[in-house]
Amino acid sequence: MNMKHSQDDILVLDHIHTFIGQFHILEGVSVRVPKGSITVLLGRNGAGKTTTLKSILGLTPPQEGKVIFEGIEIQGKRAYDVANLGIGYVPEHRAIFRALSVMENLKLAERKKGDFDRNSDFIFDLFPDLKRLYKLPGNHLSGGQQQMLAVARALVPDNKLLLIDEPSEGLAPILIQQMMEAIRVLSEKTTILMVEQNFIMASQLAQKFTIIDDGQSVQEGMMSDLVNDTDMIHQYLGASIKTRKELEMEHGSQ
Ligand SMILES: Nc1ncnc2c1ncn2[C@@H]1O[C@H](COP(=O)(O)OP(=O)(O)OP(=O)(O)O)[C@@H](O)[C@H]1O
Helix, strand or coil: CCCCCCCCEEEEEEEEEEEECCEEEEEEEEEEEECCCEEEEECCCCCCHHHHHHHHHCCCCCCEEEEEECCEECCCCCHHHHHHCCEEEECCCCCCCCCCEHHHHHHHCCCCCCHHHHHHHHHHHHCHHHHHCCCCEHHHCCHHHHHHHHHHHHCCCCCCEEEEECCCCCCCHHHHHHHHHHHHHHCCCCEEEEECCCHHHHHHHCCEEEEEECCEEEEEEEHHHHCCCHHHHHHHHHHHCCCHHHHHHHHCCC
8 A cells, every 4th residue: 555644644554564473463554644533444354453553552562564653653662651642542342440430430541640630521521421420330331331431531631642443332323323423522632543343433434544454454545435435345344334224223223
């Protein structure tokens, strides 16, 4: 894939290769994330999207290639140091502490003292349910509320870039709408790189896409072009696309 770097890119991945154990999982992934944008990583199950996010974060460090954040190479840094640069992460599968209260979950997400107090108004405006459920343990929350809490935890420290893995996973359509609205508001203050299998959500939110196929980035461009490119959608996304009808069948009339 031809990479054109621009001063306006907050993050650039330049041909990264990542191994997990002896498995060569990423075999040349290049991604550009323009500052202020929502960029989405698309691709079939197992293509390497989550591994790409973890490679940025230093959780599965790339052995080759460059990860450039705000013009500085960060590949090889420890995950803790990458986070401290202002890169937040919402992992998939509603990563919260289920035995702890909403309040404790949010407080524990502080990177430095006072983070929560500074951003609590913004977080509770975005997710009013969490304010109401403040004292309840995570395991008393519905799946959708747990997902909101997982996103909210990433908003406690100030971040310049947020990596969000499958925010719509398992959410009923009405909650998908709420999550989309929250991500839209969030994108006004933070650049977002997300993985999203729900193509409708991805196409309505993101300005830019990169397609990852079998461990390689194979296409990138504007989402407005991709939605009209049925051939590309079928070639690379095929079964990974969930249409509106499929989502309604999955979630019934909730
Ligand atoms: N810890 C691991 N050990 C071995 N293989 C792994 C490990 N983690 C991921 N993989 C493999 O790496 C490949 C990419 O996985 P990854 O989770 O990045 O894909 P993905 O595009 O995010 O897919 P999904 O949408 O299913 O989450 C898959 O083939 C997966 O089986």
